[in-house]
Amino acid sequence: MSLFQGYARDSGRAGVRNHLLILSVCGLNAPGARRVAAGLPGAVLISSGYGRGQVGADKGFHARMLRAFATHPNTGGVIVLAPDDGLCAQFVTAAQEAGRLAQGFSLQSHGEDGSAMATAAIAAGRVMGDRLAAMGRVPCPLSDIVIAAECGHSDASSGIVTNPLVGDLLDHHVSEGGAAVISETLEWLGCEPGLYARCVRPDIADRLRDLVAARHAIAERAGHDLLIGNPGPQNHAGGLTTLEEKSLGAISKAGLGPIRGALAEGEPVMNPGLHLMDTPTLSPESISSMVAGGAQVVCFTTGQGNPYGSALSPTIKLTGNPETAARLPGQIDFDASPAFLGQVDRAALLPGLVDLLEKVCSGQSVAVERNGEGDEVISRLGPSV
Amino acid sequence: MTISAMQLHPDDTVACLLRDHRAGAPAQLVSGATPVLTSDVALGHKIALVPIAKGEAVVKYGAVIGHATADIAPGDHVHLHNLRGKIG
Numbered sequence: 001m002s003l004f005q006g007y008a009r010d011s012g013r014a015g016v017r018n019h020l021l022i023l024s025v026c027g028l029n030a031p032g033a034r035r036v037a038a039g040l041p042g043a044v045l046i047s048s049g050y051g052r053g054q055v056g057a058d059k060g061f062h063a064r065m066l067r068a069f070a071t072h073p074n075t076g077g078v079i080v081l082a083p084d085d086g087l088c089a090q091f092v093t094a095a096q097e098a099g100r101l102a103q104g105f106s107l108q109s110h111g112e113d114g115s116a117m118a119t120a121a122i123a124a125g126r127v128m129g130d131r132l133a134a135m136g137r138v139p140c141p142l143s144d145i146v147i148a149a150e151c152g153h154s155d156a157s158s159g160i161v162t163n164p165l166v167g168d169l170l171d172h173h174v175s176e177g178g179a180a181v182i183s184e185t186l187e188w189l190g191c192e193p194g195l196y197a198r199c200v201r202p203d204i205a206d207r208l209r210d211l212v213a214a215r216h217a218i219a220e221r222a223g224h225d226l227l228i229g230n231p232g233p234q235n236h237a238g239g240l241t242t243l244e245e246k247s248l249g250a251i252s253k254a255g256l257g258p259i260r261g262a263l264a265e266g267e268p269v270m271n272p273g274l275h276l277m278d279t280p281t282l283s284p285e286s287i288s289s290m291v292a293g294g295a296q297v298v299c300f301t302t303g304q305g306n307p308y309g310s311a312l313s314p315t316i317k318l319t320g321n322p323e324t325a326a327r328l329p330g331q332i333d334f335d336a337s338p339a340f341l342g343q344v345d346r347a348a349l350l351p352g353l354v355d356l357l358e359k360v361c362s363g364q365s366v367a368v369e370r371n372g373e374g375d376e377v378i379s380r381l382g383p384s385v
Numbered sequence: 386m387t388i389s390a391m392q393l394h395p396d397d398t399v400a401c402l403l404r405d406h407r408a409g410a411p412a413q414l415v416s417g418a419t420p421v422l423t424s425d426v427a428l429g430h431k432i433a434l435v436p437i438a439k440g441e442a443v444v445k446y447g448a449v450i451g452h453a454t455a456d457i458a459p460g461d462h463v464h465l466h467n468l469r470g471k472i473g
Contacts, residue, residue: 156429160391160401164446190472194448227472239401239429241463242470245450252393252446342388342403345415 002176005362006140009073010099014140016296016361018076019044019312020129022121025066025091026051028107029081032114032121036081039122040129043079044311046376050384051087058381063090065266065378068292070095070102073144074312076132077101079125081117084108101128137363143177145361146269148295148313149253150183152283155303156238157320159249161340162301166318167255168350169299169357170274174257179272181263181295183279183286185215187250189226190243195251195276199259208262211278253301265379266292283308284377287315291376297361307331309368311376314360317367318353333366389413392434394447399431399463401445406432411460420459431463443468 007015020040024033024047037045046069054062070078070091078095080102082088088104095102103124110117149166151158170180188195192212199205219226231246240246260273266289269275277293279286283306287298291313298315300306305328309315319325322337334356339346360366368374390400390412400419402412406426411418419434426432431445437457442449451470457463 156401160393160403160429164393190470191448236465239427239431239464241431241465241468242451243472244448244470245445248446248448248450256447340403342390342413345388346391 002142002358003139004142004145004358005137006144007073007076007135008138008140012071012098013073013144013146013294013296015073015076016145016314016363017074017312018132018135019074020125020132021046021069021072021075021078021312022081022125023066023070023078023091024048024081025087026083028052028083029114029117032107032118033081035115035118036079036121036125039118040079040125043125043129044374046311048378050378050380052083053384055385056382058384061266061381062378065288065292066091067094068266068268068294069312069376071098071100072291072312073294073296075100076135077128079121079128080104081121082106101131103128141177142173142358142361143272145173145297145357146179146181146293146295147173147357148181148183148287148290148293148298149301150283150287150290150298151187151250151253151301152306152308153302153304154250155321156240157337157340158301158303159240159246159252161320161346162303162318162336163249163253165320165336165339165346165349165353166253166299166301168346169255169353170253171255171257172350172354173357174255174273177272179269179275179294180254181269181275181277181290181293182251182254183277183290184250184281185212185278186219186226186281187247188212188276189230189247191247191251195259198257199262200273204259204262208259208276211262211264215278253299263293265289269294280379284375285379288376288378297357305331307368307371307373309366309374311374314366315368315374316356316360330371331367333360387413388415390419390432392416393445396444396447398433398435398437398442398444400434402426402428402430402432404428422462423458423460424462426462433457433459433461433463435459437463
């Protein structure tokens with residue numbers, strides 16, 4: 001069994017980080033949350049701009065996502081910021097029940113004074129941060145890891161080399177008992193029948209079909225024809241001919257294995273194996289949804305470059321484009337361009353990528369962490385009242 | 386020898402070029418030489434590895450990416466002029 005040095009949790013999967021999380025669950029606290037983050041270097045800030053007046057599915061989703069961040073394997077402790085004590089307690093309790101350190105600070109309990117709330121939260125955060133830093137890593141099974149795969153600002157190198165390489169990694173990881181998830185529903189366009197055929201059970205294929213249909217219906221209601229201009233002139237110039245081909249290039253980052261789960265946005269990855277999650281296409285929404293689903297590490301391929309990553313889960317940035325690798329050495333964690341240049345077979349790159357994954361899970365930093373380019377966002381599923 | 390083309394799946398009937406190629410010479414796969422290219426073909430574009438008759442499926446990533454709209458000979462550039470997808 002392959003191991004990494006991680007943080008064992010009382011319940012659920014092991015973490016690859018032991019973050020102090022500042023979780024601001026309502027937009028009323030957002031400015032104060034930024035002050036708290038400035039006072040706690042190294043802490044991860046997740047701040048919602050909403051949290052009041054949300055209704056129906058949107059309200060439930062917003063709360064589930066915040067709870068998922070508070071109880072994420074990479075979260076060691078959480079400072080909850082909320083306007084009132086009741087809301088604060090919901091998330092503090094959830095985090096404590098998952099075995100995390102947690103303390104809440106509300107505007108209500110600080111006389112509606114944002115500065116007083118921030119001062120108290122910073123003081124408590126320093127103590128909590130010290131406790132988290134004192135916790136040691138222990139050997140944990142790599143099969144505990146859920147890898148999320150994402151692509152952004154893609155070019156010809158993505159579909160030919162980098163996405164298939166990440167697919168190789170996911171196939172390898174799943175063969176060792178791990179779990180993986182890919183998302184971005186509209187990027188599957190034209191390849192869905194092949195995905196349904198890869199599902200291990202008919203009910204999983206049916207669920208995937210329903211999720212895809214619902215996402216397409218959103219586009220249709222908004223008057224978007226997903227097929228017009230797709231692939232576009234840039235795709236054609238780069239050598240892509242058909243939409244099926246473009247989509248196959250995107251989903252090649254899922255590897256070739258069977259699909260063992262079809263998940264709604266942000267839904268937890270409960271089992272080993274490959275999962276597909278229905279999400280919007282924008283990377284912040286897509287990645288945060290997979291992180292909320294439990295992914296402790298992200299593999300993010302890019303053609304032309306893309307600084308963005310997850311705040312909670314180290315995001316390994318890969319490119320197969322040699323010019324991008326040379327232009328952005330401070331952004332690219334794994335240079336797959338030797339395969340695009342024909343210097344090595346793609347298969348020769350896999351051991352190095354597996355090694356990097358193990359090192360990142362064991363604490364080696366990635367560029368997104370060094371550059372402070374991580375964030376988490378929560379999709380809106382409907383308007384507020 | 387430098388690899389200059391990639392067959393992404395063993396079932397594929399096309400290969401992707403890893404650099405610009407001139408007509409009259411083959412590209413180099415890991416598994417050996419491709420058919421001789423019948424025209425200049427740019428990086429990222431596809432060439433046929435086998436004869437593909439009009440109406441037949443074109444396979445890349447081990448899956449059907451569309452059907453030939455004309456007879457395609459080994460070494461031919463495969464693109465908008467001779468390949469159409471089902472939906473786009």
